[in-house]
Amino acid sequence: SPLLTTACLGRTVFSYEVTDSTNRRAREEADRGAPHGSVFFAEEQTGGRGRLGRAWSAPRGEGVWMSVLLRPKLAPADIAQITLLTGLAVCDAIREVTGLPVQIKWPNDIVLDGKKLVGILTEMAAEEDRICALVVGIGVNVNNPAFPEELKDKATSLLLATGKPVSRKELAARILLRLEKEYETFLRQGANAAFRKRYAERCATIGSLVKVVMGNEEFAGTAIGISETGALLVQTGQGIRAVNSGEVSVRGM
Numbered sequence: 149s150p151l152l153t154t155a156c157l158g159r160t161v162f163s164y165e166v167t168d169s170t171n172r173r174a175r176e177e178a179d180r181g182a183p184h185g186s187v188f189f190a191e192e193q194t195g196g197r198g199r200l201g202r203a204w205s206a207p208r209g210e211g212v213w214m215s216v217l218l219r220p221k222l223a224p225a226d227i228a229q230i231t232l233l234t235g236l237a238v239c240d241a242i243r244e245v246t247g248l249p250v251q252i253k254w255p256n257d258i259v260l261d262g263k264k265l266v267g268i269l270t271e272m273a274a275e276e277d278r279i280c281a282l283v284v285g286i287g288v289n290v291n292n293p294a295f296p297e298e299l300k301d302k303a304t305s306l307l308l309a310t311g312k313p314v315s316r317k318e319l320a321a322r323i324l325l326r327l328e329k330e331y332e333t334f335l336r337q338g339a340n341a342a343f344r345k346r347y348a349e350r351c352a353t354i355g356s357l358v359k360v361v362m363g364n365e366e367f368a369g370t371a372i373g374i375s376e377t378g379a380l381l382v383q384t385g386q387g388i389r390a391v392n393s394g395e396v397s398v399r400g401m
């Protein structure tokens with residue numbers, strides 16, 4: 149597409165009218181040797197996957213449903229940072245295209261007025277200690293005219309927020325460009341203080357009271373920042389706890 153100005157991301161594209169999940173397609177093609185930067189788009193997903201084993205609704209033509217295959221030469225411990233930098237890239241791309249003051253809900257949901265606009269699911273395929281493929285799945289509610297009753301208070305779309313349709317192609321191209329830039333910066337500099345500051349500026353969770361649920365354990369505190377490894381730092385009555393994104397649900401209070 150002429151909209152795409154990236155050097156690498158999206159130079160190889162797989163497009164589907166209907167598929168169960170672009171993350172699933174990306175993992176499959178990764179096994180067959182698809183190159184770093186391959187992007188997988190679907191008009192509709194019939195088995196969209198979310199974090200924590202949840203389903204993700206991806207109706208035909210309504211959103212950007214895409215997955216990006218990255219083959220980073222990084223340690224598994226760096227994956228948390230890629231989760232964060234993807235959230236930041238998507239947040240800034242949406243601001244750029246729509247002007248909406250969208251924010252990140254840690255680790256990488258994008259929200260507007262407490263309602264979810266974007267979900268991101270990062271999945272990896274590791275080979276011994278070395279990561280061979282990382283799939284970053286991004287679901288943006290773009291032109292959804294409405295949501296089912298059970299999602300009405302929790303989800304929104306760019307159409308509902310701005311009152312006009314938004315170009316999915318332009319948005320996808322912007323996201324890929326921002327993601328490529330953030331990724332290259334990360335490879336050069338790591339998640340340094342400047343990155344953590346930019347992330348914190350966009351993150352609605354930091355500075356808020358949160359309830360953390362990790363398996364059977366539950367605690368509350370104030371989110372105060374991001375650690376050098378990408379964990380959320382939560383100030384509790386018993387001191388500071390570092391929360392990793394894997395199996396955790398963090399809710400505002």
Ligand code: BTN
Nearest residue numbers: 169196197198199267268285287
């Ligand atoms: C979440 O918020 O729980 C993450 C949702 C991720 C949805 C996207 S849509 C494209 C890609 N394919 C999937 O099956 N899931 C991700």
